[in-house]
Amino acid sequence: MAEETLNSIELATELTIAWLGNQNNRVSAEDVPAFLRTMHGTLLELESGSSASDAAGEETATADAFPPAVSVRKSLASKDHIISMIDGKPYKTLRRHLSTHGLTDVQYRERYNLRPDYPMVSENYSLARRAMAQRIGLGRKGRGAAPAPDEAPAANEPSPAPTPAKRTRRKADEAA
Structure with missing residues (x-):
């Protein structure tokens, strides 16, 4: 060929x-x-x-190429949602929205000149997820872990004695 x-x-x-x-x-x-x-x-x-020499000139052009749809203050005005600077629509969490636009949270913050602590999840949604995680026991280290702060025993009460492990017969013992 x-x-x-x-x-x-x-x-x-x-x-x-x-x-x-x-x-x-x-x-x-x-x-x-x-x-x-x-x-x-x-x-x-x-x-x-x-193209390598034009890269420096291109960085300044990209900052002007993406004007924000809303101001930073307006995007964080509600505790129920965050307004996207890309399209001006409200979202509880921005991560999936950003991935549809091919961005990470770091790239989004750089594109719109946002502080590193700019939230990607609305405040109320974050609190609801945290409460749910605590309800199902995430963050505890098994049975021997200290109870949650609202379940902690009083300082003058003795801690309950550990229960002994149950002994079970083995099937080999039963066959004999």
Whole structure:
């Protein structure tokens, strides 16, 4: 077989066709030439190796490319939900919403210049989950662990004596 080499125009065309063939992309016909030009320009940059020098200029452009839908104060105004800065909709937890946009919580905080302690879960939802976890016993270390603070015995009461382990017969003893 002869080795085929594609020039940047053919490669950009192939990539554009593949992108348009994806059922999740909804694009109007007017946007296709602009995307093809962008794809071709990107391929030319990659061929020439100049993309590394443009990386610094691109970082400042990305900060302006993602304007927040709401202010930080408004996103945290309610204890029942957090409003997403991506689309302005309320969510109890942002993690699944961010994953649909291909972001982690760290990337989200960097994109919108948020503090590292910016919450990803609403306050009331977090409290409800915590109460449920305590009710089912998460966080305790088995039977010998100290009881929960509301179940602790008074200081002057003696602690109950441990119950001896039950002895059971072995099946071999029963057969004899």
